[in-house]
Amino acid sequence: MIEPTNFIEQFINEDIESGKVSSDSIQTRFPPEPNGYLHIGHAKSLCLNFGVKEKYNGKCNLFLDDTNPSKEKAEYEDAIKKDIEWLGFSYDAVTHASDYYEKIYEFAEKEIELGNAFVCDMTPEEISKNRGTLTEPGKESPFRNRSVEENLKLFREMRAGKYPDGSKCLRAKIDMASPNINMRDPVIYRILRETHYRTGDKWCIYPMYDFAHPICDYMQGVTHSLCTLEFEDHRPLYDWVGITLGFKPKPRQIEFARLNVTNLVMSKRYLKKLVEDGSVDGWDDPRMPTLTGLRARGVPAEALKDFCGRIGISKANSEVQISYFEACVREYLNIHAERAMAVLKPLKVRITNYPEDKTEEVDFDVNPNEEEKRTRKILFSKTIYIDADDFSLAPPPKYFRLKKDGYVRLKSAYIIKCDDIVFDDDGNVKELLCSYVPESRSGNDTSGIKVKGVIQWVSDKTAVDVEIRKYGYLLNDEEYAGQDFSERMNKNSVTVFSGKVEPYVMENKDERPYQFIRTGYFKRLKVKGKEILSEIVSLKDNFNK
RNA sequence: AGGGGUGUCGCCAAGCGGUAAGGCACGGGAUUUUGAUUCCCGCAUUCGUAGGUUCAAAUCCUGCCACCCCUGCCA
Numbered sequence: 001m002i003e004p005t006n007f008i009e010q011f012i013n014e015d016i017e018s019g020k021v022s023s024d025s026i027q028t029r030f031p032p033e034p035n036g037y038l039h040i041g042h043a044k045s046l047c048l049n050f051g052v053k054e055k056y057n058g059k060c061n062l063f064l065d066d067t068n069p070s071k072e073k074a075e076y077e078d079a080i081k082k083d084i085e086w087l088g089f090s091y092d093a094v095t096h097a098s099d100y101y102e103k104i105y106e107f108a109e110k111e112i113e114l115g116n117a118f119v120c121d122m123t124p125e126e127i128s129k130n131r132g133t134l135t136e137p138g139k140e141s142p143f144r145n146r147s148v149e150e151n152l153k154l155f156r157e158m159r160a161g162k163y164p165d166g167s168k169c170l171r172a173k174i175d176m177a178s179p180n181i182n183m184r185d186p187v188i189y190r191i192l193r194e195t196h197y198r199t200g201d202k203w204c205i206y207p208m209y210d211f212a213h214p215i216c217d218y219m220q221g222v223t224h225s226l227c228t229l230e231f232e233d234h235r236p237l238y239d240w241v242g243i244t245l246g247f248k249p250k251p252r253q254i255e256f257a258r259l260n261v262t263n264l265v266m267s268k269r270y271l272k273k274l275v276e277d278g279s280v281d282g283w284d285d286p287r288m289p290t291l292t293g294l295r296a297r298g299v300p301a302e303a304l305k306d307f308c309g310r311i312g313i314s315k316a317n318s319e320v321q322i323s324y325f326e327a328c329v330r331e332y333l334n335i336h337a338e339r340a341m342a343v344l345k346p347l348k349v350r351i352t353n354y355p356e357d358k359t360e361e362v363d364f365d366v367n368p369n370e371e372e373k374r375t376r377k378i379l380f381s382k383t384i385y386i387d388a389d390d391f392s393l394a395p396p397p398k399y400f401r402l403k404k405d406g407y408v409r410l411k412s413a414y415i416i417k418c419d420d421i422v423f424d425d426d427g428n429v430k431e432l433l434c435s436y437v438p439e440s441r442s443g444n445d446t447s448g449i450k451v452k453g454v455i456q457w458v459s460d461k462t463a464v465d466v467e468i469r470k471y472g473y474l475l476n477d478e479e480y481a482g483q484d485f486s487e488r489m490n491k492n493s494v495t496v497f498s499g500k501v502e503p504y505v506m507e508n509k510d511e512r513p514y515q516f517i518r519t520g521y522f523k524r525l526k527v528k529g530k531e532i533l534s535e536i537v538s539l540k541d542n543f544n545k
Numbered sequence: 546a547g548g549g550g551u552g553u554c555g556c557c558a559a560g561c562g563g564u565a566a567g568g569c570a571c572g573g574g575a576u577u578u579u580g581a582u583u584c585c586c587g588c589a590u591u592c593g594u595a596g597g598u599u600c601a602a603a604u605c606c607u608g609c610c611a612c613c614c615c616u617g618c619c620a
Contacts, residue, residue, distance in 0.1 A: 124617080134548075137547095208618075310567095312568095316557095316558090318558090320556070323569065327569055443578095453580080454578050
């Protein structure tokens with residue numbers, strides 16, 4: 001007996017116990033339509049479907065739901081595969097609705113033969129008009145009672161290309177008076193002369209989602225078809241197809257709430273618009289909530305999966321705060337990211353009592369939290385840079401960092417005292433003149449001086465100039481409601497710093513994330529051929545509280 | 546009386562008749578050469594609401610309220 005962690009697994013257990021399905025046959029599928037890139041919302045579905053597969057030792061296919069050739073592209077299919085690979089899920093097979101077009105067609109003929117479907121000559125407008133409303137029943141099509149023979153002949157002619165687009169369609173014969181509008185003789189096949197990215201011009205009729213999906217599920221051996229809440233009303237139709245066609249065992253559709261993240265723009269339509277109008281650099285722009293965007297940002301796949309697991313599965317419409325996601329990212333990065341030093345806004349510091357040409361190496365912890373501590377050497381010298389934010393001309397109370405006549409520790413090195421401030425012509429701080437305490441060297445500090453502030457620094461002898469960027473998210477704040485997306489973008493765009501980092505960060509070939517002391521988590525990224533450092537997520541900062 | 550759903554802490558979310566798990570956030574304290582991390586401690590006498598059944602209800606029943614989805618030849 002498998003311990004369920006959500007209501008879907010409870011249902012699966014019930015189906016196993018009741019003998020509906022055998023425990024070794026559990027199968028799900030991840031069913032995106034290849035009409036866009038996967039985003040963080042899909043990650044929830046991915047984790048759910050593959051989670052069930054792993055838990056029940058079952059199967060899970062990547063099923064591309066390509067029944068609408070006018071929206072779908074191979075580019076999207078390729079991107080979807082890459083994203084799933086990145087997340088580390090392995091599917092048992094890649095399948096497409098289009099793989100089953102012939103089979104679906106046969107099932108359609110079967111429905112006709114069973115008297116469950118008819119060819120309708122009404123225009124889309126007429127069908128819409130006769131559908132009735134939420135409170136009034138619809139009117140039956142005048143073509144509803146055509147003979148099986150006539151329907152079969154007409155449907156075959158539809159396939160053969162005898163009729164223009166939209167002039168005829170195949171409809172399920174269910175109930176025009178049903179309170180569920182999806183059951184009012186829904187269209188299950190349409191005529192559409194559009195080149196399909198996989199089947200080309202082989203077909204000029206295409207099955208609709210409601211008809212194709214249950215058939216494809218069944219053909220693949222799917223036992224549990226997990227989808228989002230808006231398909232609840234379609235379940236009776238899903239079941240109708242399975243029952244009329246005699247599917248055994250009939251796949252069970254179970255709905256769950258889709259992921260909403262507070263203020264995060266996730267609509268495929270808007271994301272596509274941003275890409276197309278050049279507001280972002282592409283689907284993989286680090287500001288995008290797409291999986292490829294998150295990957296570019298430096299979000300570890302493990303952190304994303306952890307997030308999906310932690311938010312849980314339910315049927316309640318909910319909105320998860322982005323801080324939850326960020327907490328998961330921080331938690332992972334805290335364990336895995338190497339520490340490094342960097343200054344986003346360099347401020348020159350001259351250590352007046354340090355010899356001009358002397359340098360020395362100090363030991364720096366790669367990650368203080370790891371069990372087997374590793375250290376690496378960092379060069380210290382007379383002139384260094386600290387972050388401008390680590391010095392204050394007018395320090396508030398309880399300010400721990402550098403101020404005039406105050407002491408602060410340079411991480412892994414010496415304690416320094418700020419003796420003097422050099423201003424430029426405009427009255428801005430240009431440089432600090434400090435003195436170091438020779439006996440305060442990290443590791444064997446005999447100075448007896450206690451400082452609360454520890455700041456990062458880089459030596460001018462080794463510092464590498466690099467552009468450092470903080471990327472915002474594409475937010476849909478009330479503040480920006482009604483504004484054009486390009487305007488929202490400007491406000492949530494990119495903050496650029498001309499920073500300096502220790503060479504270690506730039507020397508590594510891989511793109512491992514770093515935690516810059518007291519700053520945040522960063523990774524190297526190439527934007528239009530230029531190497532930059534971009535922020536993955538900021539450090540939790542209690543200083544401002 | 547259109548149908549289908551959902552309502553448990555600021556945000557997720559367990560709970561399935563025996564007297565409110567956990568996480569994020571938050572508040573307090575300790576340790577810390579990252580104001581990070583880590584570590585303690587606190588954080589719903591109450592489960593949308595009003596009744597009812599029961600020795601006992603978030604869990605069962607009834608009524609009300611709120612929110613979401615459905616009138617594509619989209620998925």
